[in-house]
Amino acid sequence: DAGVIQSPRHEVTEMGQEVTLRCKPISGHNSLFWYRQTMMRGLELLIYFNNNVPIDDSGMPEDRFSAKMPNASFSTLKIQPSEPRDSAVYFCASSLAGQSRSYEQYFGPGTRLTVT
Amino acid sequence: ILNVEQSPQSLHVQEGDSTNFTCSFPSSNFYALHWYRWETAKSPEALFVMTLNGDEKKKGRISATLNTKEGYSYLYIKGSQPEDSATYLCAFFTNAGKSTFGDGTTLTVKP
Numbered sequence: 001d002a003g004v005i006q007s008p009r010h011e012v013t014e015m016g017q018e019v020t021l022r023c024k025p026i027s028g029h030n031s032l033f034w035y036r037q038t039m040m041r042g043l044e045l046l047i048y049f050n051n052n053v054p055i056d057d058s059g060m061p062e063d064r065f066s067a068k069m070p071n072a073s074f075s076t077l078k079i080q081p082s083e084p085r086d087s088a089v090y091f092c093a094s095s096l097a098g099q100s101r102s103y104e105q106y107f108g109p110g111t112r113l114t115v116t
Numbered sequence: 117i118l119n120v121e122q123s124p125q126s127l128h129v130q131e132g133d134s135t136n137f138t139c140s141f142p143s144s145n146f147y148a149l150h151w152y153r154w155e156t157a158k159s160p161e162a163l164f165v166m167t168l169n170g171d172e173k174k175k176g177r178i179s180a181t182l183n184t185k186e187g188y189s190y191l192y193i194k195g196s197q198p199e200d201s202a203t204y205l206c207a208f209f210t211n212a213g214k215s216t217f218g219d220g221t222t223l224t225v226k227p
Contacts, residue, residue: 033215043160043205043217056214091159104150105207105215107159 004108006092012114018080021111024073025094033105034067034077035091043091049075050097082115089113120208122218129196130226136192137221139206143187148209151180151191154220155202163191163204196225 005024013019025032033048047057049069057067064083069075079086089112093105121140129135141149148167152160164173169184177194193200203220 035217042219045215045217048214056212093160104162104165105152105160106162109159 004092004094004106006090006108006111008111009109010112010114012116013082014116015083016081017115018078019082019086019113019115021077021090021092021113023075023077023092023108025075025092026106027073029094029096029106030072031095031097032069032075033093033095034075035093037089037091037110046077079113082113084115087114120206120216120218122204122206122221124221125219126222126224128224128226131196131198133196133225134192134194135196135223136190137204137223139189139191139208139218141187141189141206141208141216143185145210145212146184146187146208147211149182149184149189150207150209150215151189152205152207152217153202154205160205191221193223196223198225198227201225 004026007022031050034046036044036046044059046059047067048055052069052072065079067077089110091107091110093107095105123138150165151163153163154160164180166182171182173180179192180189182189191204201224203222205217205220207215207217209215
C-alpha cells in the first residue's frame with residue numbers, strides 16, 4: 001500500500017485566496033483525521049471522520065475552514081479565504097478503528113501551507 | 117480541552133544511556149493511549165497502542181507502560197542510539213474517539 005497520500009506537498013498562496021488540501025487514506029481504513037502543526041500549538045486535531053461522516057469538528061478554528069469526505073478514499077480540507085496565520089503543516093491520518101480498539105494512525109507526509 | 121502533558125520537553129543523552137519520559141493524561145473517559153515517534157522532516161509513526169491499565173509493550177529497545185487509574189504512561193529507551201533521536205509524542209483517546217496529542221519530548225542522542 002502506498003500509505004496515506006496528501007497533495008499538494010507544498011502550497012504558497014496569497015492572503016484571501018481559497019486553498020484546498022487533499023488526502024487519500026489507506027485503503028480499508030474507516031477513520032480519517034486532519035491535523036494542523038504549528039510551533040505555537042503543536043499538533044492539533046481539526047476534524048475527524050468515521051465511515052465518511054464527520055464525528056467531531058470542534059477543532060476547526062473558524063468558519064473559514066471546512067472539510068469533506070465524499071467517499072471512503074478521498075477527503076478535502078478547504079480554507080476560504082486564507083490568512084497568513086493559517087500557515088502551518090497540515091497532516092492527514094487514517095486508521096482502522098473498531099473492535100480492536102486500536103486507533104493507531106498512519107500519517108501522510110503533510111502539506112506545508114504558506115499564506116503570504 | 118483535554119490536558120495531555122509530556123515531560124521533559126527535551127532531553128540530551130549520550131549514546132548507550134537509558135532514558136525515559138512521561139505522558140500525563142486525564143484518568144476519565146480513557147479509551148486508548150498511543151505513542152508516536154516523529155523524526156524531523158517526516159511524519160509521526162506509531163510505536164505503541166495501549167488500551168488496558170497495566171499494559172506493558174515492548175519493541176526492541178523501546179518499551180512503554182500504562183497506568184490509567186492515575187493517568188500516566190512511561191516510555192523507556194534502553195541503550196539509546198543516535199538513530200533514536202526524534203520527538204516522541206503521546207496521544208490520548210477518549211471513548212468518543214477524540215484524540216489529543218501532547219507537545220512531545222524531543223530526544224537527542226549524542227554519539
